[in-house]
Amino acid sequence: MNRNLLFRFAPQIIIGLFVLTLPTFASLPFVSLFTKIFIFGLLVMSLDLVVGYTGLWSFCHAALFGVAAYTTGILITEFNITYLWFTAPISILVAALIAAIVGLIALRTSFVYFLLVTFALGQLVYGVVIRLKDLTGGGFGLPNIPYPNFGFDWYSPVGMYYFVLVIFMICAFALYRIIKSPFGISLQGIRENQLRMRALGYNTWLFKYVSFVISGAFAGVAGILFAYYNGLVTPENLDVTASGLLWLMLIIGGTGTLWGGLLGSFVILFLQYEISLFTPERWPLILGAVFIASVMYLHGGIFPYLSNLWDRVRKLYVKS
Amino acid sequence: MLRVENLSHSYGGLNVLEDVSFNIDAGEKVGLIGPNGSGKTTLLKILSGLLRVKSGHVYFLGQEVTKMPVHKHVSLGIGLSFQNNNLFPNLSLLDNVRLAIQGKKTYRFQMLRPVGAYIDNLAEAKKMLNLVGLWGKRGDQVSALSYGEQRQVEIILALALNPELLLMDEPSAGLTTGESAELIQIINHLVRDKTVLFCAHDMELVFALAQRVIVLYNGQIIAEGTAKEIQANPRVREIYLGI
Numbered sequence: 001m002n003r004n005l006l007f008r009f010a011p012q013i014i015i016g017l018f019v020l021t022l023p024t025f026a027s028l029p030f031v032s033l034f035t036k037i038f039i040f041g042l043l044v045m046s047l048d049l050v051v052g053y054t055g056l057w058s059f060c061h062a063a064l065f066g067v068a069a070y071t072t073g074i075l076i077t078e079f080n081i082t083y084l085w086f087t088a089p090i091s092i093l094v095a096a097l098i099a100a101i102v103g104l105i106a107l108r109t110s111f112v113y114f115l116l117v118t119f120a121l122g123q124l125v126y127g128v129v130i131r132l133k134d135l136t137g138g139g140f141g142l143p144n145i146p147y148p149n150f151g152f153d154w155y156s157p158v159g160m161y162y163f164v165l166v167i168f169m170i171c172a173f174a175l176y177r178i179i180k181s182p183f184g185i186s187l188q189g190i191r192e193n194q195l196r197m198r199a200l201g202y203n204t205w206l207f208k209y210v211s212f213v214i215s216g217a218f219a220g221v222a223g224i225l226f227a228y229y230n231g232l233v234t235p236e237n238l239d240v241t242a243s244g245l246l247w248l249m250l251i252i253g254g255t256g257t258l259w260g261g262l263l264g265s266f267v268i269l270f271l272q273y274e275i276s277l278f279t280p281e282r283w284p285l286i287l288g289a290v291f292i293a294s295v296m297y298l299h300g301g302i303f304p305y306l307s308n309l310w311d312r313v314r315k316l317y318v319k320s
Numbered sequence: 321m322l323r324v325e326n327l328s329h330s331y332g333g334l335n336v337l338e339d340v341s342f343n344i345d346a347g348e349k350v351g352l353i354g355p356n357g358s359g360k361t362t363l364l365k366i367l368s369g370l371l372r373v374k375s376g377h378v379y380f381l382g383q384e385v386t387k388m389p390v391h392k393h394v395s396l397g398i399g400l401s402f403q404n405n406n407l408f409p410n411l412s413l414l415d416n417v418r419l420a421i422q423g424k425k426t427y428r429f430q431m432l433r434p435v436g437a438y439i440d441n442l443a444e445a446k447k448m449l450n451l452v453g454l455w456g457k458r459g460d461q462v463s464a465l466s467y468g469e470q471r472q473v474e475i476i477l478a479l480a481l482n483p484e485l486l487l488m489d490e491p492s493a494g495l496t497t498g499e500s501a502e503l504i505q506i507i508n509h510l511v512r513d514k515t516v517l518f519c520a521h522d523m524e525l526v527f528a529l530a531q532r533v534i535v536l537y538n539g540q541i542i543a544e545g546t547a548k549e550i551q552a553n554p555r556v557r558e559i560y561l562g563i
Contacts, residue, residue, distance in 0.1 A: 174432075182422050182438065183431040185411075189419045192408035199368060199402070200423035201394025201481060210429075 011310060023158040035161045037269050038168040039225045044249045044261030045175055046218035052256030053179055054211045055191030057115040059243050060102055060122030064216045066238020067125060068095040068223030073142040073233045074135055082149040092220040099216025103209050126239045141234030148228050164225050171221055179258060187211050252294045254301025263303050321346045321515055322485055327376035329362055336362045337539045344517060351530030352519035358536040360519035361403060364487045368400035369393035395424060399483030403490040405470045409463035416462050416473060417445040420480035448476050452506060468499040479510055486511060488518035492525050504528045
């Protein structure tokens with residue numbers, strides 16, 4: 001029984017050990033790559049909450065992410081407020097607030113129209129960031145964001161990795177709890193059949209709105225981590241290409257799976273890292289090929305495929 | 321219990337309901353019949369709140385509900401089952417029923433406790449599914465169930481809200497005669513002490529369940545009475561049989 005249990009959770013245990021011990025055997029660029037994977041993993045998971053679980057096709061998550069990153073950056077570099085326990089809540093609030101405003105407008109529509117409205121509002125945020133040169137540095141971005149200040153010295157890339165890992169774990173756990181809760185099941189009901197949910201007495205608008213705002217807050221957390229990790233926030237971090245890349249990660253990883261977001265972030269960023277070492281100019285070509293291959297051959301993304309595969313292997317093992 | 325006054329509704333220029341008025345008392349089972357396009361589904365949609373009516377009034381338990389949103393209708397105790405199976409195809413059977421049960425509970429907004437922690441919800445879901453003998457299939461995706469089973473789930477979902485007034489749109493639509501007979505038995509058992517308004521083409525269902533029948537034709541009520549009276553009504557015979 002115990003052996004079976006161990007076998008059952010083998011992938012989780014191996015992955016857990018790998019990420020915990022990574023800095024002891026990997027080079028610094030590699031640790032830095034994985035830090036980025038976790039940040040974008042969190043962002044794509046927050047996107048999955050609205051796209052995969054609620055059925056809202058949001059195309060402005062890079063903007064929500066970027067708004068939080070900029071808020072942190074501006075508070076630190078312009079106002080000299082470095083205290084994390086102040087800057088982080090403010091940044092999350094700003095991201096959630098923008099999500100609340102976008103949601104108010106976009107939730108009058110659904111499906112592809114929702115996508116277009118969020119796309120337009122995301123571009124609006126991008127435009128505002130470019131225009132507010134004095135505050136945001138315009139097209140050049142906001143440089144020189146230091147590591148987060150807890151009140152004691154700890155600055156190092158490995159420290160940053162563990163910091164991001166801990167925040168990621170907390171947020172992923174919270175997201176996991178949300179999708180397994182009565183609220184989360186209700187969101188999936190709305191995704192499946194909104195008319196029925198209304199007939200069952202749910203105020204579906206309110207559920208969608210709350211889900212969008214919560215997702216925005218988590219995107220904000222990822223944005224804060226990114227600002228500290230990168231030390232520089234530029235308008236490219238929140239434009240439409242960035243939102244598109246998030247969708248790519250989500251589709252490749254698998255929508256409506258939560259962990260697929262992390263997997264998609266890993267696949268894209270890892271490939272980007274490796275391929276950029278050899279042929280940086282061919283990266284978009286290979287990205288396109290990966291996308292087409294995963295849409296054609298891995299319906300529903302890599303994560304469901306892998307988890308099915310593991311189930312089959314496990315059954316074979318249990319039988320023999 | 322339910323009082324409908326002068327309902328009129330039109331889609332574009334087409335009048336689907338014209339000046340419809342009737343009452344339903346508590347505990348009554350009322351059948352709504354009429355040829356295709358006579359406005360039965362539209363009427364049920366209006367009574368459940370899914371459709372905003374153009375003119376007229378609906379009172380439920382003495383309170384005007386005409387302009388209330390659907391979720392208010394549900395919380396007051398009006399439940400609707402659909403003509404076409406309107407389920408959550410990619411969720412498990414258990415989750416389907418859970419969603420229906422928590423529809424009227426405040427914990428539907430709860431985000432941090434897992435859904436499995438709500439023991440009374442599970443117990444109620446078990447009770448509901450046992451009524452139709454589907455508890456053993458609770459883990460299956462609803463899309464994997466047979467059409468007849470989905471039909472039963474459709475009614476279970478409406479009943480899980482524990483409505484005072486149950487509206488059923490063609491509960492036996494698309495079933496074979498055998499399946500339909502089985503469903504009639506199940507419904508008869510399930511709704512014994514509820515107030516029911518249902519519409520049907522299946523006359524066996526109407527005779528088995530309805531204490532009173534209302535006949536709609538071109539959006540107007542043309543006859544009302546017991547099933548026997550309706551059968552004998554010359555106007556109804558003319559419409560249905562052309563004699």
